[in-house]
Amino acid sequence: MNYEDLIKKxxxxxxxxxxxxxIQLLNxxxxxxxxxxxxxxxxxxxxxxxxxxxxxxxxxxxxxxYVAAKVRRMMFQMTPWSSFPAYEPLFALISDHLDxxxxxxxxxxxxxxxxxxxxxxxxxxxxxxxxxxxxxxxxLALRREWEELHRRCALILSHPSETEWKDLLxxxxxxxxxxxxxKRGMKAALDELAGPVLAPRRNFDFAFGLTENLIAxxxxxxxxxxxxxxxxxxxxxxxVPRQWLPIAPLPTYVDPWPFLAEFDFWTHxxxxxxxxxxxxx
Numbered sequence: 001m002n003y004e005d006l007i008k009k010x011x012x013x014x015x016x017x018x019x020x021x022x023i024q025l026l027n028x029x030x031x032x033x034x035x036x037x038x039x040x041x042x043x044x045x046x047x048x049x050x051x052x053x054x055x056x057x058x059x060x061x062x063x064x065x066y067v068a069a070k071v072r073r074m075m076f077q078m079t080p081w082s083s084f085p086a087y088e089p090l091f092a093l094i095s096d097h098l099d100x101x102x103x104x105x106x107x108x109x110x111x112x113x114x115x116x117x118x119x120x121x122x123x124x125x126x127x128x129x130x131x132x133x134x135x136x137x138x139x140l141a142l143r144r145e146w147e148e149l150h151r152r153c154a155l156i157l158s159h160p161s162e163t164e165w166k167d168l169l170x171x172x173x174x175x176x177x178x179x180x181x182x183k184r185g186m187k188a189a190l191d192e193l194a195g196p197v198l199a200p201r202r203n204f205d206f207a208f209g210l211t212e213n214l215i216a217x218x219x220x221x222x223x224x225x226x227x228x229x230x231x232x233x234x235x236x237x238x239x240v241p242r243q244w245l246p247i248a249p250l251p252t253y254v255d256p257w258p259f260l261a262e263f264d265f266w267t268h269x270x271x272x273x274x275x276x277x278x279x280x281x
Contacts, residue, residue: 003238010213011054019043026259037075044068045091045210053214058243059250065095066253067260073103074263080273081121084110085131085207086138086171087217093224096249099265099280101228105142106278109269111135128156128163137175141225150179167202174222178229186226187233193219194237203239215239 025031048064124132153176177185216239255261
């Protein structure tokens, strides 16, 4: 299929869903909070993508991206240790909502805890053989910890045989270029990520059911991070929407439901995780 055909397929795949019952339960503090939030999260992501790819309404896409990012933030309030893959900040970045981006940039719990399902992430994040090593690169880039990011990129790129995630080496080349302020290197990596060889493989990961026919998820996430740092990198691929890249917050963002309006992005975690709470910038 060409890209136009994939867009049509992607739009047809986005049903929009119906989260009305989940929203009603959340507003009345009933039902399974985690289950309802998950449904609303999917609904908001779907509406974000439809707003742009079906209606070409950038403001609506950013508004729905903000809703998605805030609902996901509420999910982290319940389980701060939840996995934080490299693409986790995508909808916060699409939204251009500064508090959303700042919170996702400073949330670190998933990389410093031991978990029965995922093991000791404080160790995994430093092991090039694990996917957590790759995910933590995004966290470092968002916090602009350039020296540490550079060290880790140099480590894995000088010993590529130590990772089974060979398709992800281009990601580390992007992060190395970002840490060095190398615009040409960033562009080369992003063009490769969103290009005709890698995109068909990387776009169709099991986690990208909503976006697989529409965007190169990792490339779009990284391009937004570059723009957040003042590097206005254009990507030569339709898989990265050019209109999404400039950092241009909306004049206002709306919390469309009471349960969302009542929640503050900067609410502290509870119990053992309170001291890990990101602080308002």
